[in-house]
Amino acid sequence: MRGLICPFALFVCFVVGCSPAEEKAVMKEVEASETAAQKVYRGDRQNQATEQKSDAFWKRASVEVYRSPEELLAQDARERRHGLVLDKIARGPGDKHELALTFDDGPHPDLTLKLLALLKQENVKATFFVIGKMVEKHPELLKAIAADGHTIGNHTFSHVTLTKIPVADIQVEYRANNDIVKKTIGQNMKFCRPPGGDYDSDVIHAAEACGLTTVLWTDDPGDYANPGDNVIEERTLAKLTNGGIILLHDGVKETLDVLPQIIAYAKKKGFSFVTIDEFSKK
Structure with a gap:
């Protein structure tokens, strides 16, 4: 309703x-x-969602909902049982020894450049799902991500739970981010990720209307909660599979500290790293 x-x-x-x-x-x-x-998108000016604090929809939407890989897999199975085919990427090809590193919530003023330097040193390309209001604050960091050849995806403008806001506003969130990214680096984004992985058919169709394909994940070590270097490493390495999409976060120092070990282990096991854009073409 x-x-x-x-x-x-x-x-x-x-x-x-x-x-x-x-x-x-x-x-x-x-x-x-x-x-x-x-209130979120006004002409050429993108606005932070703080202007929505008095709105009932936005009060609910500001509380993030989290979907685990297991919950996403179960939701996908339910959709298939009901013959519901939605435009989303849940994983890459299962016959390829490839992984996709994805980083949400940036760009981050303290750690994005360090993350880029690490990825360049490891010769790894990744996918960054950026938040529009962060891009607006740090456009130079988005330019750095693009300059290094990484894929850039849409993580909404305000980072709100999309299933908790009106359908029209879902498009507004995606469109506002599309516009600020296009204005900053001259690129059109092709992929998006709903905050928390919380989606329904309305969210998927709203993304499609904005020219975006929704991307989920198969592997989430929960780095956003800062569980510790060892925990992030163990959780990530325990679930490496062909076509795996690893969810990490830009701005988490523990992730930055343990990423070299994760990449080294994956390469030792014969995995190569690709972007979501490369996954979508296979």
């Missing part, structure tokens, strides 16, 4: 009848819904 409350209220008023005061209240709700997107 997300995004259908206001039209339904209008329908009730039309069929059943409303008092002038009730009709005015319904129209006010409709106007609020129609202008909600403008």
Whole structure:
């Protein structure tokens, strides 16, 4: 029913009848819904979601929802059982000894350049799912990511849980990020990742409408919680499989510290590293 409350209220008023005061209240709700997107995206100016703090949808959306690899796999299985085919990449080709490193939530002012230096030293290309409001604050870091040849993906503008906001605002979140990235480096993004991996068919279709394919993951060591170097390494290495998509985060020092060991182990086991863009072409 997300995004259908206001039209339904209008329908009730039309069929059943409303008092002038009730009709005015319904129209006010409709106007609020129609202008909600403008609070996030207003012309050429992208705005942080803090302007949405008084909005009920955004209060819920600000609480991040997390989906584990097992939950994502179960959701995919349910979709297949019901014949639901959604435009998403859950993993790469199973017949290729390849892995994709992905980094969410950047660019980060303290650690992105160090991460780029490490990846260059290891001769590894990765995929960075960037947040629009972070790009707006640190455009030079996005330029550095692009200059090093990494794939850049859309992680929304405000980093909100997309299943908790109106459908129209999902597109707004993706579009605002598309625009700031295009303005900064002149590139159109092809891939996106919903925060927390929380998605439904509305989220996938909204991404498609913005020219984006949704990317999930097979391997998540939970580095965002800073569990410790050893824990991140052990969790990551325990689940390496052909076509694996590894979820890590830009801005986590523990990840930066342990990444050389992860890359070295994977290479020793015969894996090579590719970007999501390369996965999509196979």
